[in-house]
Amino acid sequence: MQANRPTLNPALQSFWLTPARNRVLYGGRSSSKSWDAAGFAVFLATKCKIRVLCARQFQNKIAESVYTLLKIQIDRFGLRDQFTITDNSIRHNRTGSEFLFYGLWRHIDEIKSLEGIDICWIEEAHNLTEEQWEILEPTLRKEGSQFWILFNPRLVTDFVWRRFIANTPPRTVKRHINFNENPFLSQTILDVIEAKRAEDEEDFAHIYLGQPREDDDAVVIKRSWVMAAINACGKLGLSKGPGRRVGFDVADSGDDKNALTLMEGIEASRIEEWKGGEDELLKSAGRVHAVAREARAVIDYDSIGVGAFAGSHFQALNGQFKTTIEYHRFNASDGVISPGERIDPQDKGSPTNGDYYANLKAQTWWLVAKRFRNTFNAVTKGMSYPVEDLISISPDCDHLDRLIDELSTPRRDFDNAGRVKVESKKDLGKRDIASPNLADSFVMANAPRRKQPKTSTGTIKGFY
Known part of the structure; x- marks a missing residue:
């Protein structure tokens, strides 16, 4: 040679x-x-x-x-x-x-x-x-x-x-x-x-310059945790469990892309990403709605900016296909859910959700991070947890390398009151890191949700 x-x-x-x-x-x-x-x-x-x-x-x-x-x-x-x-x-x-x-x-x-x-x-x-x-x-x-x-x-x-x-x-x-x-x-x-x-x-x-980082303690979700979650259901001999959810991250202007994650119980079974500008929101919403119909899933969508109009498209598609697909708005800047409850119900000295998390995005990422950490402990140390407190990613999903990178890149940050929050897209951009579309759709598909009354069409259009 x-x-x-x-x-x-x-x-x-x-x-x-x-x-x-x-x-x-x-x-x-x-x-x-x-x-x-x-x-x-x-x-x-x-x-x-x-x-x-x-x-x-x-x-x-x-x-x-x-x-x-x-x-x-x-x-x-x-x-x-x-x-x-x-x-x-x-x-x-x-x-x-x-x-x-x-x-x-x-x-x-x-x-x-x-x-x-x-x-x-x-x-x-x-x-x-x-x-x-x-x-x-x-x-x-x-x-x-x-x-x-x-x-x-x-x-x-x-x-x-x-x-x-x-x-x-x-x-x-x-x-x-x-x-x-x-x-x-x-x-x-x-x-x-x-x-x-x-x-x-x-x-x-x-x-x-290709200099490795000494550790990843600054990030919300550690890379090793995400790696352990690949095929965690298979490794641990678990069923996926009930419930189907589609997380839909709507593309902003410019080169941003749409992304969706389909969760089947505790396992992410499908990851997609595609181009689609503001003028193509109806087409993108139709793509997401089709996945939800096929999987009999609920849709969780980014309602900030362009995504604010997605709900009306889902309602129209429900009428067109004579379905009652539920769809829920996710606004990252919303207040936390159950602000008076403690972040660790078993520890009476732990802070409340309202005192600890800056917004709903932070609360959601930390809850997903906890499930990843539990899964790492279960896979690598044999520790036992309730199935709903674990998380798995199918190795058959597309874009897995990027999903791992995106989930394990955002760092923890703090607001002026000292509450934790997740590094913003703007700050990620300063580090020359693209918008984490796949990770955002993944997190949305695992977000906590406030209960909301159903509308006359059988759909749910509420906040988490």
Whole structure:
């Protein structure tokens, strides 16, 4: 595999050509890691017959893999006529090289049976688990086979950081690369990066210099808790339980997107995201209503801004389809539910909801966080909780990597009275973090609710 290749990032030439069992490429955003890996893989495929397993933690659709990156690099090098590209495979016509695409979470047992793999490329490897590595490492048995492990560092406690960076194994070449070694960046992106440096040095170091955080104690929901909840029903042998709810985060103006989460009992079974502007609210509401009809679910929707009009659309759709789908408004800035009750009913010294939470959004996120923490304790420590105090996420859901990121990113904050609240979208934007649409829809689908009287049409249009 030690051959010259088309010019990609000159800074990485020695990284790709140094003999190694494990190639670990890590660093901040805009550093060309994935683009370079795709380019070098394409080059190798044109020179010799290789079998490349392209893996990532969660991949329920081909669009979630590196398939698109490979296609772009093939076109960039003017090699399209040399490859046969189908909807789910890429093969070189002359050498017979092929690229296979798998999600580790769903297909780890299937991957064990694969033969003749030359390269296992693990993209976005920050979510790789120790158990998965123990299966993957002996799976690549072919002489000269390699692992390509690419990731943006998250936490020093993550397995991939501890295994390959803090305690680097033999026959491993690792390379830390950042945006300042990427010769292909536009001035526009460079200006964005410098603006981040000026705004927040700590976030700049994490996002663009690839420096892992020491811990995640500042966030509302810890990443390890969310990871433990993936397939928690299966791990703990629990039924999902009764009740079906759809959380609907309505897109604001600009590039924001709509998102929905379907909860079946305690388990999130469906995650969707799509574009749809203000003028397409009716179409988006129809999409959500269709999911609710199919699942016989109640709708919980964001009623701030554009979403304020969603309720009337749901009412019209109920009339059109002769259904009585319940729909409930969620206003993040509303006051808390049961403000006089204590946050821990078992502890008479704990503060009341009204004294502890700044608003309904904070109360909702903290209640969901408690269920995630309980689930982590149940899965990892064998502790027992009532089923309704746990939470599970189906591994068959789309966008799982992003959902994990979004749920475990917002930090706790405080208002002027010292009550806790959740980091706002505006403050997330200052950290160069996009609106957490998936997480918002997820939390809405698990929000507490005030009881409201039914209307004459059988629908509920109240506050939580």
